Amino acid sequence: MFVASRAILHLDMDAFFASVEQARRPELRGKPVIVGGERGGRGVVSACSYEAREYGVHSALPIALAERLCPHAVFLPVDMKAYLAVHRSLVTLLERYTDLVEVASIDEAYLDVTGSRRLFGPPRTIAHRIQEQVYDAHGVTCSIGIGPTKLLAKLAAGLNKPAGIGELTGADVHGRLRDLPVGEVCGIGPVTQERLAALGLTTVGMLQDVPFPLLAAAFGKGAHGLRQLALGRSFSPVRSERPLPKSVGRELTFDDDVNDGELLRATLLSLTDNAVAELRRKGLAARTVALKVRFSTFHTVGRRRTLPRPVSAVRPLYETATALFDELDVGARWVRLVGVSLSGFTHNAFQLTLDDGWREVALGEAVDRVREKYGFRALALAGGAPARRHFDHASPAQSFHPSSGGAAEVARELDAEASRDLVAELASEPAREAV
Numbered sequence: 001m002f003v004a005s006r007a008i009l010h011l012d013m014d015a016f017f018a019s020v021e022q023a024r025r026p027e028l029r030g031k032p033v034i035v036g037g038e039r040g041g042r043g044v045v046s047a048c049s050y051e052a053r054e055y056g057v058h059s060a061l062p063i064a065l066a067e068r069l070c071p072h073a074v075f076l077p078v079d080m081k082a083y084l085a086v087h088r089s090l091v092t093l094l095e096r097y098t099d100l101v102e103v104a105s106i107d108e109a110y111l112d113v114t115g116s117r118r119l120f121g122p123p124r125t126i127a128h129r130i131q132e133q134v135y136d137a138h139g140v141t142c143s144i145g146i147g148p149t150k151l152l153a154k155l156a157a158g159l160n161k162p163a164g165i166g167e168l169t170g171a172d173v174h175g176r177l178r179d180l181p182v183g184e185v186c187g188i189g190p191v192t193q194e195r196l197a198a199l200g201l202t203t204v205g206m207l208q209d210v211p212f213p214l215l216a217a218a219f220g221k222g223a224h225g226l227r228q229l230a231l232g233r234s235f236s237p238v239r240s241e242r243p244l245p246k247s248v249g250r251e252l253t254f255d256d257d258v259n260d261g262e263l264l265r266a267t268l269l270s271l272t273d274n275a276v277a278e279l280r281r282k283g284l285a286a287r288t289v290a291l292k293v294r295f296s297t298f299h300t301v302g303r304r305r306t307l308p309r310p311v312s313a314v315r316p317l318y319e320t321a322t323a324l325f326d327e328l329d330v331g332a333r334w335v336r337l338v339g340v341s342l343s344g345f346t347h348n349a350f351q352l353t354l355d356d357g358w359r360e361v362a363l364g365e366a367v368d369r370v371r372e373k374y375g376f377r378a379l380a381l382a383g384g385a386p387a388r389r390h391f392d393h394a395s396p397a398q399s400f401h402p403s404s405g406g407a408a409e410v411a412r413e414l415d416a417e418a419s420r421d422l423v424a425e426l427a428s429e430p431a432r433e434a435v
């Protein structure tokens with residue numbers, strides 16, 4: 001079961017190399033343009049404008065053949081330097097909308113905008129803005145697909161070429177998707193396509209319906225993956241190529257020193273919850289939890305623990321933080337500051353299996369969605385309540401110091417009116433995330 005819903009965009013430039021040429025030489029606009037080599041050359045077509053496609057020209061066709069199909073086309077050599085310059089500028093533009101930009105090719109990128117909606121609006125609004133900005137900056141058009149997975153977003157972009165914006169949802173998997181040729185699905189290449197055709201399977205719908213034993217007989221271990229693709233179930237996350245952050249942490253200096261164990265634990269829960277929210281926004285999972293405690297004497301102690309595998313749910317990370325806290329044996333000593341820091345990151349795979357903590361992850365993402373809409377404080381973990389009361393009294397904008405990144409944001413979130421304190425009963429069932 002796939003519960004978590006992400007908002008993923010797939011952007012693909014239209015007739016990329018040819019469009020760049022048309023943009024810098026306006027006299028070529030509206031004309032068939034073929035990029036790949038001069039007339040009479042021995043090369044193949046790299047790109048061709050949509051006007052040239054009407055004559056049957058396409059990428060990888062020998063230039064000589066393209067010449068025959070469309071004799072009046074303008075033939076141009078490849079100017080990779082120019083296309084790369086546009087490419088780099090596009091990536092910079094896309095990174096304004098989210099940290100999670102995966103560059104898939106010279107003219108294609110995936111964006112995970114799940115965490116960007118609060119700032120930039122719904123995915124369709126983001127897609128319109130990107131299209132406009134790309135055109136304003138470079139005079140070229142792109143197509144953008146929206147979906148809950150990369151696979152569906154890419155299909156949606158392909159269905160809306162050129163210059164379109166389209167969306168495919170989970171519901172479309174058993175609707176519009178069924179009539180598509182299997183070759184349209186990213187991951188089903190020409191060889192697989194041929195083998196499927198030999199079984200009489202040419203459309204996505206056929207691949208959805210074919211009895212599994214038949215598929216397994218033909219494709220062995222690959223059968224499961226094929227069926228998943230046909231059902232739009234590809235949960236591979238958008239992988240940004242940016243280096244992973246070293247750590248994400250939150251710490252709190254109390255306005256008055258504290259020696260109340262319950263309040264300290266509740267503070268740890270709020271800090272962990274806050275740090276994990278940032279973790280999920282960045283699409284990461286963490287393996288290492290570090291705890292910092294500064295006593296009223298300014299003596300500072302720390303403990304860290306590494307989990308068997310990376311997690312992105314609050315509970316196992318909080319439980320580790322409290323275990324570390326117990327080991328420190330704070331007793332009745334007065335505490336000035338506590339901090340929780342997460343590190344040892346991997347990209348969160350969102351590969352949800354029944355025994356893999358999917359419920360925790362799905363709940364976490366549901367909490368993220370509510371917070372995106374109504375603010376961070378709209379939902380708070382049950383055990384964090386005493387700490388929240390404390391924050392409310394303790395001029396939190398000054399006393400709450402995120403130890404890495406997002407400082408302004410968190411200060412703002414904690415400063416918000418505490419009028420909508422709903423309690424998320426995440427604690428209602430025992431954790432399934434084994435640590």
Ligand code: DCP
Pocket residue numbers: 012013014015016017018045046047048059060106107161162
């Ligand atoms: N390319 C190439 N040789 C190929 C395919 C593509 O050199 N066989 C280059 C030129 C294309 C660019 O990569 O402009 C992007 O490839 P796409 O497959 O996205 O094709 P286009 O952007 O040209 O057209 P479309 O509008 O179909 O995306």
Ligand code: MG
Pocket residue numbers: 012013014015016107
């Ligand atoms: Mg393209």
